Amino acid sequence: MKxxxxxxxxxxxxxxxxxxxxxxxxYYVTSTSKSFDFLAPFYHLTDSSDNLTLxxxxxxxAYLWHQVYSDAALVSARERYIRALHLTNKALxxxxxxxxxxxxxAALLLDLFEKITDSEPQTNKWWRxxxxx
Numbered sequence: 370m371k372x373x374x375x376x377x378x379x380x381x382x383x384x385x386x387x388x389x390x391x392x393x394x395x396y397y398v399t400s401t402s403k404s405f406d407f408l409a410p411f412y413h414l415t416d417s418s419d420n421l422t423l424x425x426x427x428x429x430x431a432y433l434w435h436q437v438y439s440d441a442a443l444v445s446a447r448e449r450y451i452r453a454l455h456l457t458n459k460a461l462x463x464x465x466x467x468x469x470x471x472x473x474x475a476a477l478l479l480d481l482f483e484k485i486t487d488s489e490p491q492t493n494k495w496w497r498x499x500x501x502x
Contacts, residue, residue: 385433385442386426392436393429405481408474418471420460423453424478431485443486450482 383391394412397405411417411425430446433439457475460466 385439385445386430389429389433389442389446390425393425393432396432405477411474418460418469418475420453420456420475421471421478423449423456424475424482427453428478428482428485431482435485446482446486450479454479 390412394408396402398408398412399406408425411421414422417425427446427449430442430449434442434446453475457472457479460469460472460475466472
């Protein structure tokens with residue numbers, strides 16, 4: 370009997386989270402747009418705070434949903450968004466956390482999440498409240 374490695378005959382698909390993160394970083398951080406290139410140090414999950422990690426996951430899944438219209442990606446994105454929003458609001462109330470770069474970055478990503486997933490016109494009062502601070 371021939372000794373065959375099982376990996377030669379099967380593939381291990383990337384999780385939707387990894388696909389989303391790779392797609393988001395490829396577009397917004399490292400190659401195409403580079404409008405969020407300042408996030409490059411946070412590619413690995415261990416390099417960021419919980420609120421920033423959740424915000425990155427939420428916006429990454431939202432971006433993937435926008436590209437391929439995956440209901441699973443959108444559901445996961447909204448779950449992460451809610452958790453990230455809660456933690457970021459908590460950080461904004463802490464004198465120690467409010468001054469951290471990770472808190473600002475999480476807030477910027479949550480705003481991007483809302484822009485990617487919002488089907489309402491940008492003239493609504495909620496969007497305006499973000500612009501006004």
